[in-house]
Amino acid sequence: MMGETKAVPLEQAELSLVLGAKNAGALEKAFGYTTVGQFLWHFPRRYVDVGELTPIAELPFDEHVTVVAQVTNVSQRQMHSRRGFIFEVTVSDELDRNGQELKMTFFNGYQARQDLQVGTIAMFSGKVGWYQDHLQLSQPDYAILDTVAEADPRPIPIYPASAKMPNKKIRDLLSLLIDEMTEEQLPEFLPEQLLAKHRYPRRAKAYLDRHHPREIKHAYIARQRFAFEEAFMLQLSLAERNRAVGSQPAIARKPVKGKLAEKFDSRLPFTLTDDQIEVGREISADLLNAHPMHRLLQGEVGSGKTVVALRAILQVIDSGGQAALLAPTEVLAAQHYSSIKKMLGDLAEPGLFGEGEGTGVALLTGSAKTAQRRQALLGIASGETGLIIGTHALLGEHVRFAELGLVVIDEQHRFGVEQRDALRAKGEENVPHTLVMTATPIPRTVAMTVFGDLDTSTIKKLPAGRAPISTHIVPMQLTGYRDRLFSRIREEVAKGHQVYVVCPRISETAAEQGILVATAEDGANQTMSVEAMFELLSSMPSFDGVRLEALHSQLDSQDKQEIMDEFADGQIDVLVSTTVIEVGVDVHNATLMVIMDAERFGISQLHQLRGRVGRGGLPGTCLLTTWLDADHQSVNRLRTIESTLDGFELAEADLAERKEGNILGVQQSGSRSTLRELSIIKDRGLIESARDDVQELMKQGAWATKYPELFAVAESWIDQSTREFLNKN
Numbered sequence: 001m002m003g004e005t006k007a008v009p010l011e012q013a014e015l016s017l018v019l020g021a022k023n024a025g026a027l028e029k030a031f032g033y034t035t036v037g038q039f040l041w042h043f044p045r046r047y048v049d050v051g052e053l054t055p056i057a058e059l060p061f062d063e064h065v066t067v068v069a070q071v072t073n074v075s076q077r078q079m080h081s082r083r084g085f086i087f088e089v090t091v092s093d094e095l096d097r098n099g100q101e102l103k104m105t106f107f108n109g110y111q112a113r114q115d116l117q118v119g120t121i122a123m124f125s126g127k128v129g130w131y132q133d134h135l136q137l138s139q140p141d142y143a144i145l146d147t148v149a150e151a152d153p154r155p156i157p158i159y160p161a162s163a164k165m166p167n168k169k170i171r172d173l174l175s176l177l178i179d180e181m182t183e184e185q186l187p188e189f190l191p192e193q194l195l196a197k198h199r200y201p202r203r204a205k206a207y208l209d210r211h212h213p214r215e216i217k218h219a220y221i222a223r224q225r226f227a228f229e230e231a232f233m234l235q236l237s238l239a240e241r242n243r244a245v246g247s248q249p250a251i252a253r254k255p256v257k258g259k260l261a262e263k264f265d266s267r268l269p270f271t272l273t274d275d276q277i278e279v280g281r282e283i284s285a286d287l288l289n290a291h292p293m294h295r296l297l298q299g300e301v302g303s304g305k306t307v308v309a310l311r312a313i314l315q316v317i318d319s320g321g322q323a324a325l326l327a328p329t330e331v332l333a334a335q336h337y338s339s340i341k342k343m344l345g346d347l348a349e350p351g352l353f354g355e356g357e358g359t360g361v362a363l364l365t366g367s368a369k370t371a372q373r374r375q376a377l378l379g380i381a382s383g384e385t386g387l388i389i390g391t392h393a394l395l396g397e398h399v400r401f402a403e404l405g406l407v408v409i410d411e412q413h414r415f416g417v418e419q420r421d422a423l424r425a426k427g428e429e430n431v432p433h434t435l436v437m438t439a440t441p442i443p444r445t446v447a448m449t450v451f452g453d454l455d456t457s458t459i460k461k462l463p464a465g466r467a468p469i470s471t472h473i474v475p476m477q478l479t480g481y482r483d484r485l486f487s488r489i490r491e492e493v494a495k496g497h498q499v500y501v502v503c504p505r506i507s508e509t510a511a512e513q514g515i516l517v518a519t520a521e522d523g524a525n526q527t528m529s530v531e532a533m534f535e536l537l538s539s540m541p542s543f544d545g546v547r548l549e550a551l552h553s554q555l556d557s558q559d560k561q562e563i564m565d566e567f568a569d570g571q572i573d574v575l576v577s578t579t580v581i582e583v584g585v586d587v588h589n590a591t592l593m594v595i596m597d598a599e600r601f602g603i604s605q606l607h608q609l610r611g612r613v614g615r616g617g618l619p620g621t622c623l624l625t626t627w628l629d630a631d632h633q634s635v636n637r638l639r640t641i642e643s644t645l646d647g648f649e650l651a652e653a654d655l656a657e658r659k660e661g662n663i664l665g666v667q668q669s670g671s672r673s674t675l676r677e678l679s680i681i682k683d684r685g686l687i688e689s690a691r692d693d694v695q696e697l698m699k700q701g702a703w704a705t706k707y708p709e710l711f712a713v714a715e716s717w718i719d720q721s722t723r724e725f726l727n728k729n
Helices: 015-021 019-031 036-040 110-113 167-178 193-199 203-210 216-246 260-267 274-287 307-319 329-348 370-382 417-427 444-450 478-493 531-538 555-566 603-610 633-643 647-658 684-700 708-717 718-729
Strands: 046-048 064-078 085-093 101-107 121-131 132-140 141-145 156-158 294-297 322-326 360-364 386-389 404-410 435-439 453-460 469-475 497-502 548-551 574-577 589-594 618-628
Touching: 015 019, 015 036, 015 167, 019 036, 019 167, 064 101, 085 110, 101 121, 121 322, 121 435, 121 718, 141 156, 156 167, 193 216, 193 684, 203 216, 216 684, 260 307, 260 329, 274 294, 274 307, 274 435, 274 453, 294 307, 294 555, 307 322, 307 329, 307 386, 307 404, 307 435, 322 329, 329 360, 329 386, 329 555, 370 386, 386 574, 469 478, 469 633, 478 497, 478 589, 478 618, 531 548, 531 555, 531 574, 548 555, 589 603, 603 618, 603 633, 603 647, 618 633, 633 647
Parallel strands: 101 132, 294 435, 294 453, 322 386, 322 404, 360 386, 404 435, 469 618, 497 574, 497 589, 548 574, 589 618
Antiparallel strands: 046 156, 064 085, 064 121, 085 101, 121 132, 121 141
């Protein structure tokens, strides 16, 4: 049967041709695999080393042990305190003539009940505990063995398994492939010098060591090789994509003396930071090229990214082009429109297009009235409007540009790939330059892995006038702290300042009606809603005369904008809101941010919210409230926020907490690009090494001709859905 697969590489062969239709069907049902390559990449999650075996008679209490034993008795009983059952297994030591016995328990052990029948020999691994005057293993890992001899001498791989595809079945099926793991069937494609440089095994040997290692150390070396392979192929794909983008045509946008950009710089009421000047130079230099700029601009909340982007926009307008600024929400789009108009002053009053007397700045959102929308569209089409700011409404088919030269995308993670690509496509014959901005710091490994094809600029230093923000955790289960929280809000208003109060949701359920402030005894798990907090503050005598308002996503666009305008104008003292104010809202008189049930938010989100205060030279304060006990794991996240204002340090902590998930963002497509061995948390050095290796490869030129095997794999390594993702990202 194996001979039938010689026409194609083993990894591409259909499982049914190699393992038979029945086994192939079971693997497809359990894991979705249809090819040998997919099954070979079903790597063990860990190994049990037979050198770790301990006789049952010598088991040490409270330590992790591994034993080989035979099942002598099984029983099942219902749990008393909760639903479910306990499956109990008694085993006899197979490596000890005295046949010492040991009990094991499995809570709701459906799989164990199926696998562990009387007479079954298995390797068990777990922590030794004490129950009813005897030692036991609770919820141990196990691997079914055919014989005791199977445990000697190689480590036993423990695979991700399912009820109908247990570990032993996986090992048995993989054993059918092991003899075929030859250089001929699994040809190497990584350049030989890379394997030698990093001391990685060749591909066939790596598969063998991963699934059937002689020693555990060999398995982990093989794991490194496959993780490097993924990192290298991804970096190569990004590098090729970057090269392809660089070959597309774009109009060079040269600075023009005496026009808008120079006038704007001469009127700036503040001095740009060194970071802003340096990043501005990088972007300006990119715009001089006849191929499209593709740059990521990241910086802390309030670091001055908008003014840097505006200087680039004016350089493009001066050269006869137009710019579009795409924002994720109408609130943020309106905020950009207002702040940019204010920064430009009379430079935002259009004269004759191209004469340098000023340029039109327009706002286009989904809620725009017909007349406003028509006027904006005419200005864009005629070229009188040099800068159009808007939401997804900019993507509409009726939006036509006279000459789109620059696309600025704010908070890029809020947009789908198709939306970003649709706006760039409006450049028609010439691809517009693209500047992607984010106030969410991106860990270096993520930037290299996801945005490896983007040139990255970073603004780290905050402009002068940005006051420090102090952050404190407020334990709400303590009455004194609860009372002080409301006093603190009132005191800030009395000083003439403004306050944000952010809640994790809009309203409470019917069952929670009336629960406005929880106590440690009842309702401590209830989360505070915008409606409940607004009602609570409105009912408190100490807040008489305080101008309160609520803001959330269920309000219509006009109401939301009116509320934000009133808050910005100082007509509202306390704004109770959801995270709709997370990005871009800029109110200089706001000095206090209160975040209710702060543990409900992620690290990066809390950092973004905190950045809404202290923006006008006045010291800012952020209060993180929680009902959780001080030793609760989620409170550690709040302590991380409390301890530092460094967004990049927090981004690393956020990544470690969330895990990386599918960093390419295409998991729902079933794509091959879901990274299976590579971890952007654990493999930072490996990713950097792969990127350096790819850069060296690209310098050689004509690498595809020099390494045809690598080129062939690079062409097929990512499927079409992922190729489209990388092309549009």
